[in-house]
Amino acid sequence: MSVWLVRAGRNGEQEDFAIDNAVAVIGWDELPDLAHIDSREKLHELMQVVYPDEGKRTIASYVSQVWMFRNRIQPGDIVVLPVKTRSMIAIGKCIGPYKYKSTNPEGARHTRAVTWIREDIPREAFAKDLLYSFGAFRTVCQITRNNAETRVRAVLEGKPDPLMPTAGAEAEESEDIFVVPDLEQYAADQIRQYIARKFKGHEMAQIVAEVLRAEGYQMEVSSPGPDGGVDILAGRGPMGFDAPRLCVQVKSTSGPVDAKVLRELRGVMEDRGADQGLLVSWSGFTRPTVQEAQRQFFRVRLWDAGTLVGKVLANYEKLSEELRAELPLKRIWTLVPDEE
Numbered sequence: 001m002s003v004w005l006v007r008a009g010r011n012g013e014q015e016d017f018a019i020d021n022a023v024a025v026i027g028w029d030e031l032p033d034l035a036h037i038d039s040r041e042k043l044h045e046l047m048q049v050v051y052p053d054e055g056k057r058t059i060a061s062y063v064s065q066v067w068m069f070r071n072r073i074q075p076g077d078i079v080v081l082p083v084k085t086r087s088m089i090a091i092g093k094c095i096g097p098y099k100y101k102s103t104n105p106e107g108a109r110h111t112r113a114v115t116w117i118r119e120d121i122p123r124e125a126f127a128k129d130l131l132y133s134f135g136a137f138r139t140v141c142q143i144t145r146n147n148a149e150t151r152v153r154a155v156l157e158g159k160p161d162p163l164m165p166t167a168g169a170e171a172e173e174s175e176d177i178f179v180v181p182d183l184e185q186y187a188a189d190q191i192r193q194y195i196a197r198k199f200k201g202h203e204m205a206q207i208v209a210e211v212l213r214a215e216g217y218q219m220e221v222s223s224p225g226p227d228g229g230v231d232i233l234a235g236r237g238p239m240g241f242d243a244p245r246l247c248v249q250v251k252s253t254s255g256p257v258d259a260k261v262l263r264e265l266r267g268v269m270e271d272r273g274a275d276q277g278l279l280v281s282w283s284g285f286t287r288p289t290v291q292e293a294q295r296q297f298f299r300v301r302l303w304d305a306g307t308l309v310g311k312v313l314a315n316y317e318k319l320s321e322e323l324r325a326e327l328p329l330k331r332i333w334t335l336v337p338d339e340e
Contacts, residue, residue: 012084033100087306092116214318247274
């Protein structure tokens with residue numbers, strides 16, 4: 001059996017649709033139903049007709065990816081979906097052939113039936129080499145490096161990635177090693193793994209406090225130990241009395257936070273007289289938690305590891321010298337690869 005990366009939109013637009021409807025999906029909306037396309041040659045000819053302005057290299061990339069999705073992925077193969085909107089990894093098993101669904105939304109008409117086994121695996125569950133592969137710019141590619149199937153199955157069973165202790169080791173040469181990675185995502189993953197190792201427990205709350213301070217808040221940070229449901233109280237103005245006044249809860253546990261924690265935060269907000277609440281969970285949130293937070297848009301916000309890292313990067317120059325010394329980063333410039 002093989003392991004396949006199948007994205008659901010450049011910015012994760014079809015991730016929820018894919019998971020809710022038990023499918024893997026790809027775009028290329030201009031292409032018609034491909035059920036009758038039984039060879040790469042026919043697909044190549046069709047691509048040239050549908051995309052007459054694209055160059056040979058782009059057409060070849062399109063053909064390679066769509067053919068993988070249409071024909072090479074087999075029932076029983078593992079499908080990996082990086083969930084950009086929640087900084088998670090969803091993993092499932094392909095259970096059916098290619099089908100074209102004309103009534104599906106744009107970006108989700110070419111489908112493969114998938115049983116999603118887990119949709120909330122933290123990115124930190126995988127070693128750097130697999131995260132590098134999961135960060136490929138391509139929409140569809142095969143993941144073959146370093147015994148990927150065995151390792152993915154181990155994580156699905158709740159075990160650690162067998163190569164996690166030696167994640168920095170040089171990867172074996174394999175087909176997907178030549179796939180152009182998303183360097184921004186790869187760098188973010190490295191930063192996340194570093195923060196997870198170095199800033200544990202109450203120290204994670206200190207990072208959140210630094211970010212809020214950089215964004216103009218005055219605050220009080222609870223001491224380590226029982227915190228009564230609040231890690232940080234923050235407000236605007238010289239003394240923190242001005243709105244918006246925030247109640248912040250920070251969770252650095254290994255599993256996604258459920259809706260119960262969000263409801264508890266709402267209770268603490270009422271008790272402390274806070275205008276709004278911020279719930280930070282390094283391991284992300286269950287989908288019901290995200291959905292409940294969306295219904296409370298004007299009262300609460302959720303930050304997962306990806307959001308917190310983004311906030312750190314956006315405010316890095318404003319962070320304290322002490323934190324920057326513990327988290328040394330530098331800005332680099334690189335060309336943006338062709339995503340296809």
